[in-house]
Amino acid sequence: MNLASSIGLSTKPSLPCLHSLLNSYIESRNRKQALLLFRQLLEYNVKPNDLTFSLLLKACTSSSSSSSSPALNSLNVKREANQIHTHLLKSGVDRFMYVSTALLDLYMKLGCVRNAHRLFDDMPDRDVVSWNALICGFSRNGCDFEALKLFVQMCKEGFFPHQTTLVSLVPSCGRQELVSQGKSIHGFGIKAGLYSDSHVKNALTSMYAKCADLEAAEHLFEEIVEKSVVSWNTMIGAYGQNGFFDEAVLAFKRMQEENVPANLVTMVSLLSANAHPESTHCHATKTGLVNDASVITSLICQYATRRNTESGKLLYKSLPQKNLVSLTALMSSYTEKGDLFQVMSCFAHLQQLEMKLDAVAMVCILHGMKDPMDFRLGLAFHAYGLKSGLSADSLVANGLISLYSRFDKIETAFSLLSEIHEKTLISWNSLISGCVQAGRPSDALEVFFQMKMSGHSPDAITISSLLSGCCQLGYLQFGERLHNYILRNNLEVEDFVGTALIDMYIKCGRIEHAERVFKSIEEPCLATWNSMISGYSLYGLEHEALACFSEMQKQGIKPDKITFLGVLAACTHGGLVQEGRKHFQIMREQFNMVPDLQHYACMVGLFGRAGLFEEALMFIRNMEMEPDFAVWATLLSACCIHQEVKLGEYVARKLFFLDSNNGGFFVLMSNLYAVKGMWDEVARVREMMRESGGDGCSGISVIEMTSLEDMNVNLSSSKSSLNANAWQPLLSLY
């Protein structure tokens, strides 16, 4: 095929003419056309010179650095770079330092660090710019130590760094271990007079922010006289990355007051700092930035975390070029909502577009399967993972482990774990928390011992999973050992571990220990407050629960539905009718929450126990949803307390029609008749119970010996009463 005709040239073109064509392709960022033109030039036997190669390389770099080109790292592009390299050597243009430097830069942008380094070594001459390109390349490809070493080597060889050198090198120090190197470079810049450039200050600001030294970042930022968009973006990002979300939004406002127009990075940084998607969306629409794919994706993500799937969907539709990241964000918002159907239609959409899942998208889908009905679907995606090779990815493997354990297929989860070559702590944690969530805490402990034997040390996630396993088993002693482990290893008692510890002590009957842990936490999070409130409530300490609730609000923590469940339960246990009414009202009116059935059941219990049956019935009538079994059962148990036979019978009938298999109400009814001495009725209920095949209630209690001495006594006196084997691993734990 004649390439010339495809481009539209019929006669042998002159070199200047080709150069001006190349220039136009650079402007339109058309890498493909530039390459075609180059091939055509070779067909016509036109000899390219240094400028030709310079333009060609420029066309390649400018196109691949733009985010619109998804194939940045594709094999094709790398092969093209190699071919250009060959032609460059053949035509002897490699003697031009600037052309070789441009090629070096292209290699670095494609991630071919070794090729770039070799090219640098082969260069007969180098200047500061070649050194800069090399250092920058290493730095951008994550080879931070090498970048620093090269900087030293460059200085030793007598090249004096430019401001550009520093700008390229400083990002390599954006991690805590290298902060002192970063400070040295900062000092070097001041001494060497390379400090006037705002680029250097921007880079340093960002570096300090990444090292979590926000004060230094702020200080530098204020030093910048002419703050550019990049300076502002850096500072917004700095606040966001360090969790100072309000400050990020304030910085954005200041930026607007100083009339610096925002760009797409501003929007993205602002959104990643948890800014309101609505107002950011509005700003992006006004400025036209909403047409940018990365802005749209960030918006979808932010809407997703707020479960606004509708806006996410609309935004996704507005994308001219669909991409997997946006779709994953959309899928995760459906996952959060528990709408697996929508997740699946996203997947179907993805297949229509002939896109493939990546590890993140796969994990997102796996995460969405929670219902036992979804298990077959889970198997199908496991198969997808095997066929596509995704299941080899550690993220996916861990996702599969927790999927199988969620469906109570612990054995499969075990074998998946055993197939992982390099088991990470995360893999072990997936299985441990999977076992706990599947209600198999003993298996979780078993896995934990295996993990210890394979040489891994537990982290906060391991510990908190195991602690919640202890709750299920009532293993106070093991819980205490875990607490000791935390203290001995100086693990931070933060949100998860703190809450798990408090829960464990509460469930194991040690409210005073729970209290002590709670008081040791400086800034308890919502979940921690919730645990403490419902703990007090469980122990019948209603006044402590209410005091805790008001203290929490004083600290500026906004309660959620779970908080109110604890608060209402406390009122119910303590018979605080007025307080209960008040808090129910606060929940609805002040916090705009729609109560769940559990909240209603609590209130019905509150009224019922106080003997306010009329109010209880009125309350049920006014509910905005159908009362469920628990709501009526609560009322029935209140009838037992107050020996309300007539109402009890009415409620029992309701319960029977709601769920005749749940025999709990037979027992309640029989108790009610027994209290009243209505023995014939008792017999009748017992008969009905036998007929229905239910056994009333089956329950288990878990208790634990309080000290090792007690246990040893028990073990020696009657071994059969306690499973000694179960304890052995606990005793030889550390």
Added chain:
DNA sequence: ATACCACTTT
């Protein structure tokens, strides 16, 4: 003529 700072999804 060649090099540079700010950036999202589990």
